[in-house]
Amino acid sequence: MAESQPFVSDIQEIRRRAREHLDEGALTENYEGDVTTTLKLLNDALATEIVCVLRYTSHYISAVGIHSEAVKDEFGEHAREEQDHALRLAERINQLGGKPNFNPEGLLGRSASQFVEGQNLVDMIRENLVAERIAVETYRDMIRYFADRDPTTRRLLEDILSKEEEHANDMHDLLVAHQGRPMLNN
Numbered sequence: 001m002a003e004s005q006p007f008v009s010d011i012q013e014i015r016r017r018a019r020e021h022l023d024e025g026a027l028t029e030n031y032e033g034d035v036t037t038t039l040k041l042l043n044d045a046l047a048t049e050i051v052c053v054l055r056y057t058s059h060y061i062s063a064v065g066i067h068s069e070a071v072k073d074e075f076g077e078h079a080r081e082e083q084d085h086a087l088r089l090a091e092r093i094n095q096l097g098g099k100p101n102f103n104p105e106g107l108l109g110r111s112a113s114q115f116v117e118g119q120n121l122v123d124m125i126r127e128n129l130v131a132e133r134i135a136v137e138t139y140r141d142m143i144r145y146f147a148d149r150d151p152t153t154r155r156l157l158e159d160i161l162s163k164e165e166e167h168a169n170d171m172h173d174l175l176v177a178h179q180g181r182p183m184l185n186n
Helices: 011-018 035-062 068-095 121-146 151-179
Strands: none
Touching: 035 068, 035 121, 035 151, 068 121, 068 151, 121 151
């Protein structure tokens, strides 16, 4: 069995480097990610969350029918949680010295998910489930990409992924309850 080396840091060197490049804030010399790529990925995720806020809010307002109240409540809760995700992503972009892109121009082009209104309550639920599945897959890919390169961003994305999986499960349960079967294509 190989003998492990003790953890040793040159604290004097760390202190010296900490005084350099103060304009970079939290971004230090030992950041292992590619900042440009990180900022693009996070801004794309931000666009996705904004589209999700808009879609859930639209569905919250538009949902009608005898069985719509519980679904509306779920849409409203998800809209608020997606907004929280957007704010957290924007804060991380800012920490890394970037500028969060809230510009509505080109929003759908930057977003992984789509804005689909749906013709009825079941369509709305289905479209939200599709969007959540897209979010789950893209966040998993991003988490794998960041791995050890940027553990702070990875943990943020893992936390958001956990909520997106919960949202997908909620939408699946609603779809089954309102459609009677767990099918996406019908």
